[in-house]
Amino acid sequence: MTAPNDQHNETKKDVTFRVFRFNPQVDSKSYFDDYTIPVERGVTVLRSLNYIKEHIDASVSFRAFCQAGICGSCGMRVNGLSKLACTTQVWDVLAKSREKDIIKVEPLRNLPFIKDLIVDMDPLVDKMKQYSNWIDSTMPEASMGKKEFLISEEEFLRYDKATDCILCASCVSECSILRANKEYVSPAVLLKSYRMNVDSRDSIHEKRLAELVKDHGVWDCTHCYRCQETCVKSIPIMDAIHGIREDAIESRGVKDTSGSKHAEAFMSDIEKKGKLVEATLPIRTNGVLWTLQNLLPMAVKMIMKRRTPPPPPLVKSAKGIKIFRGMFREMTEHVKQDHKSHKK
Amino acid sequence: MKPFDVVIVGGGGAGLYAAMEAMKTNPSLNIAVLSKVYPNRSHTSAAQGGANAALANKAKNDTVEMHIFDTIKGGDYLADQDAVEVLCSEAPKIIRELENIGTPWSRMEDNTIAQRPFGGATLPRCCYCSDKTGHTILQTLYEQCLKKGVIFFNEYFALNLSVNGSRSRGLIAMNMKSGKIEAFPARTVIFATGGYAKMYWNRSSNAAGNTGDGQAIAFRAGIPLKDMEFVQFHPTGLRKSGLLITEGARGEGGYLVNKDGERFMARYAKEKMELGPRDLVSRSIETEILEGRGFDSPAGTYIHLDLTHLGAALIKSRLPQIREMSMQFEGVDPIEEPIPIRPTAHYSMGGIDTDNFGRTVMDGIYAAGECGCVSVHGANRLGGNSLLDILVFGRIAGHTAAQEAGKFNPEPIPEAELKEQFDAVRGGMHSSGNYERYGALREELGQTLARNVGIYRESSLLQKGVQEISELKERFKKVRVFDTSDVFNTNLMQVLELKNMLDLAETVAAGAYAREESRGSHTRVDFPVRDDVKWHKHTLATMVNGRVVLGEKPVTMGRYELQERTY
The missing domain is CATH 1.20.58.100 (Fumarate reductase/succinate dehydrogenase flavoprotein-like, C-terminal domain)
Structure with a gap:
């Protein structure tokens, strides 16, 4: 056993669950109810909620099904973090709780509320449809069932982790882009799209990719890594997002989307000067016409306030640019090699 | 509402395969799946091990015939032999079909679908995807149904069949999002709602919703249930939740220990000890508990599955899932403490009585999967045959319903019945x-x-x-x-x-x-x-005037004569 410590040795205590409440039939806005119950060590958040529902308030509503961390029904925010209630130990949450012996339980974010801790999953299903999150087999339906595709262990490993996804929507709830734009594809759907794209049995890779590079697609991700940090199955979701982007640049060229052009412009500036040439960035990303139509008013305002970025000739290379370029080249080389060995 | 041609109740493996196959059989039909959860939440996702099929990828000498015999013997000769033949001969085809539409099966060195040994099987024939086989099958089927444009009524709770004489007008269900009671007039209805072992509540490994809704609805409509008394218990379920700790933990050398610190299996199976057959180990643990040698706790009496002597390295490398589950659901780290366990109700062999095409005695009503009873598992199901059952008979039921839908004229469900259900x-x-x-x-x-x-x-x-x-x-x-x-x-x-x-x-x-x-x-x-003279027959349970009336049905025999079941 580890060194004795008061909290660890305690086997039972009173814990207050501060539960988000909202019933659209009667409530004009949401509120919290406090339920204080005795909790034994080893009890999960879901078991505590079940206890509250059975013994204190039957109207507290949440989804739960397998209770074993595989069906993905009981996603909710526990002290601000999206998790599965069924695999979350009360003791673990308390160890990190800011308020002593209080656990706040709220619905997942970025999906419409239905009641209390229940949110509407339909928007996620709709996006799975929009981005063709299925294998459209290269094999005609009439010949199915007769023989197997031969698939290497290496190909299997490319999508093995991604197929762990249980669509619990914890990543959806934590995604910073979705908070700003509900139309954004969402991390779970990007992950599934990636899984389909790297499967050699699939025949609609191009169609799926064409949808992914449109507005609200793969280029909108800002690399905050919240999806990956929160994933209850520890899936490297960002690898999938990067995978789609590399694929998009490689197989579609860099010229057809603002996102990829933006990335290219960044890379070129950093390589040349070690910093951004901001004045021409919008033009290089979205073209002259778009920039004039969309950014002219802002440019005028910036000129009035003397906040314009320096014109390109005045952007001096950053200090130590020579050493930096060396490092930059080395890194690019590494990435290329990783990419190659990954593909083998 | 416009009448449906096929309404499928349940969105697990059987229901989704039925939907996919019905659409394939006749794309012009109006087909809907109604599920009380989002289909991808269904309990099919919890099946870890795999699905049996004599692909002969691993054991080159494996045959469909051997799979048939293993299944009949495993079921203690209560299975209908013609049904088992359908199950096992369709198996290779259905596993390949799933592969063809994207199921991520684990692979062998020659890039074919991987297979591993499983209880009661003569040769390794269990196809798997790591320890998430059911989950990946369910995802694949759900994806394909979305692709085909299957209409889903998610989070609808099925209440009753509307019955007119010898046939049904369709289904009555509650929309959970609105609380409204809605009519689903339908030419055919397929029940695929899973098993009923959750009735053992915290002595069950099942999901909270495995409450036998389809069986209960059919039963109340006068359709007989078959072999309901056969419920499979798994020896090692976690004390508080009933969740499963796989046989692998004992395979790696874990001990079963009672409160006197005794490895009690020595008294029941001197040689095999903890690795005796599943039913024997379950019975032994139960005896210890009944005779007062278990540990008492508010969550029930239990015994210990002790892995501490195996050491941290072995537990971390070979039993990581077991360790994670013990910590998540019992707050116990098996490296430091024994795991509290007891036998847990796991699978229901019984269900709605159907023929080999999924038909019940009522015109236009079908059943498949754990919800139905064809019967292929007889008195005891073999590991790896449950996923197979839902796939094979889900597909058959979907195909049959789509073909037969035209035979039945739709009838509106009377408003009065909705009112009656509401009341x-x-x-x-x-x-x-x-x-x-x-x-x-x-x-x-x-x-x-x-x-x-x-x-x-x-x-x-x-x-x-x-x-x-x-x-x-x-x-x-x-x-x-x-x-x-x-x-x-x-x-x-x-x-x-x-x-x-x-x-x-x-x-x-x-x-x-x-x-x-x-x-x-x-x-x-x-x-x-076993009494083959008096009891080599199926039990039928029918509701007559609100009471259970028991009847019987002969077992269909075939190539295999009754034998004593020894391993």
């Missing part, structure tokens, strides 16, 4: 005159089943079980639904699920009481041997 569901159950708490009734149902209709069964206990279940049914009439809201009333849903479990529990207990022999999972202390 039954919402009428009295909120009233303050109702004082019974559903949680208490559900808990007591689980306890009486575990105690009296559990692993060991005996005349007086079973009689007591039947009696207590009927008392619980009486008390249920005064159950109160405290949540009065219409939107997503989970309290109401739980109460309705309990009603279904109570109806089915009666058939399990009655069937077990009547069957005076021991066969497969059904162990009678007072009748310890």
Whole structure:
């Protein structure tokens, strides 16, 4: 056993669950109810909620099904973090709780509320449809069932982790882009799209990719890594997002989307000067016409306030640019090699 | 509402395969899947091990014939041999078909689908995707259904069949999001709602929703249920949740220890010890608990599965999932402490009586998967045959319903029936005159089943079980639904699920009481041997005027004569 410590040795205590409440039939806005119950060590958040529902308030509503961390029904925010209630130990949450012996339980974010801790999953299903999150087999339906595709262990490993996804929507709830734009594809759907794209049995890779590079697609991700940090199955979701982007640049060229052009412009500036040439960035990303139509008013305002970025000739290379370029080249080389060995 | 050609109740492996196959059979049909959860939440996702098929990828000498024999013997000769033949000969085709549409099977070195050994199988023929086989199959089927544009009614709770004489007009269900009771007029209905082993409540490895809704609806509509007394127990379920700790933990050298610190398996299986057959180990643990050598706790009496002597390195490398589950669900790290376990109800062999095409006795009503009973598992299911069952017979039921839908003319469901259902569901159950708490009734149902209709069964206990279940049914009439809201009333849903479990529990207990022999999972202390003269037959349970009436049905034999079952 580890060194004795008061909290660890305690086997039972009173814990207050501060539960988000909202019933659209009667409530004009949401509120919290406090339920204080005795909790034994080893009890999960879901078991505590079940206890509250059975013994204190039957109207507290949440989804739960397998209770074993595989069906993905009981996603909710526990002290601000999206998790599965069924695999979350009360003791673990308390160890990190800011308020002593209080656990706040709220619905997942970025999906419409239905009641209390229940949110509407339909928007996620709709996006799975929009981005063709299925294998459209290269094999005609009439010949199915007769023989197997031969698939290497290496190909299997490319999508093995991604197929762990249980669509619990914890990543959806934590995604910073979705908070700003509900139309954004969402991390779970990007992950599934990636899984389909790297499967050699699939025949609609191009169609799926064409949808992914449109507005609200793969280029909108800002690399905050919240999806990956929160994933209850520890899936490297960002690898999938990067995978789609590399694929998009490689197989579609860099010229057809603002996102990829933006990335290219960044890379070129950093390589040349070690910093951004901001004045021409919008033009290089979205073209002259778009920039004039969309950014002219802002440019005028910036000129009035003397906040314009320096014109390109005045952007001096950053200090130590020579050493930096060396490092930059080395890194690019590494990435290329990783990419190659990954593909083998 | 425009009548449907096919309405499928349940969105697990059987339901989704049925939907996919029905669309394939006739794309012009109006087909809908109705599920009380989002289909990808269904319990198919919890199946870890795999699905059996004689692909002969691993063991080159494997044959469909050997798979057939293993299945018949495993089921203690109660399975219908023609049905088993369908199951096993369709198996290679269906596993390949799943592969062709994207299921991520693990692979062998020659890039074919990987296979591994499983209990009761002569050769390694269990196809798998790591330890998430069911999950990946369910995802694949759901993806394909979205691709095909199957219409889903998610989070609808099925209530009743609307019956007119010998046939049904369709289904009545509650929309959970609105609380409204809606009619689904349909030419055909397929029940694929999964098993009923959750009636053992916290003595069950099943999901909270495996409450036998489809079986209960069919039963109330007068359709017979078959072999309900056969419920499979797994030896090592976690104490608090009933969740499964796989046989692998004992395979790696884990001990079963009682409260006196004794490795008690020495008294039951001197040579095999902890690795005796599943039913024997379950019975041994149960004996220790019954005779007072278990550990007491508020969550029930248990014994220890001790892995501490195996060392941290082995546990971390070979049993990482077991360790994670023990920590998540019991707060116990098996490196430092033994895991509290006890046998757990795992699978229901019984279900809605169907023929080999999924048809029930009622025109236009079909059943498949754990919800149905063809019967391919007989008195005891083999590992790796449950996923196979839902795929093969889900597909067959979907195909049959799509082909036969045209034979049945649609009829509207009378408004009065919706009103009647509304009154039954919402009428009295909120009233303050109702004082019974559903949680208490559900808990007591689980306890009486575990105690009296559990692993060991005996005349007086079973009689007591039947009696207590009927008392619980009486008390249920005064159950109160405290949540009065219409939107997503989970309290109401739980109460309705309990009603279904109570109806089915009666058939399990009655069937077990009547069957005076021991066969497969059904162990009678007072009748310890298999009695092929009197009991080589299926049990049928039918509801007549609100009462369970037992009947029988012969077992279809074939190539294999009755033999003693030894391993």
